[in-house]
Amino acid sequence: MSQPQLIDCHTHTAFSYDSDAGLDEMYGRAEKLGISVYAVTDHCDHCCDTPEEQLIQYDFEFERSEYWEDTEAAFRAVMALKEQEADSPVKILNGIELGEPLQDLKKAERILTRPYDMVIGSLHNISGFPDFYFLDFSTMSRLELREVMVNYFLELTELAKWNRFDTLAHITYPFRYLKERNVSYDMTYYDDMIEQVLKILADSGKALELNTSGLRQKIQSTLPEERYVRRFRELGGELVTIGSDAHDPAALGTGILEGYDILRRAGFRYVAYYEHRRPVQTAL
């Protein structure tokens, strides 16, 4: 049996607030690794395209790059790279990670007028709260924590229903940070809510993303973990995408082969990427 193509459909560059990696540098790494499909999916979070003065409330720790979440510039840069590398064996896809679109629908609609190849939907923070990355769980009671988590899955359900994306990313995102901060939790408590999200995706023909970033982090599992991928399949889910969520060249392509094993065990025979917003399935 021939080796499956190496596909990485969730990656960032310095056009994202939390990455310093140049697009050329990331592309060079993709070429070196023999990646067949490389999707650039820089962030557009609820505050992207927002003037600096209005961002003070978010208190970012990161130093902003020159192109801090300038989605228009990111789009043009990836277009230019595609043109320049038209003969390359690496298929470059122009994507975006549209975070929290329901928190600014007008902006999301504006972003979606651009002819992206692939749109990732994601949720990094619940309304009125900062990204889970910034949350101080140590000051929360068990009850408060549970409320935050329930609200996360409620908002994720609304996002799944909105459905203007191609694939829904890292649906167990908050658990990454609970693990990082040594907060104990019972993931199964949220199983019914997660199942509802999976069912909406399956019924609407949207893809579930297997995000492999967790394999190189403290949580030591994909987001979501294997049993949810299997459940998605059981619920009739047919499309899955995969991505390293790399923010630097060293992380590009990591965990993809391991992720393929998880997808196969969960009953999938194909993994998808999106070109001109249409799924292309490749054999696993």
Ligand SMILES: [Zn+2]
């Ligand atoms: Zn994300």
Ligand SMILES: [Zn+2]
């Ligand atoms: Zn990401």
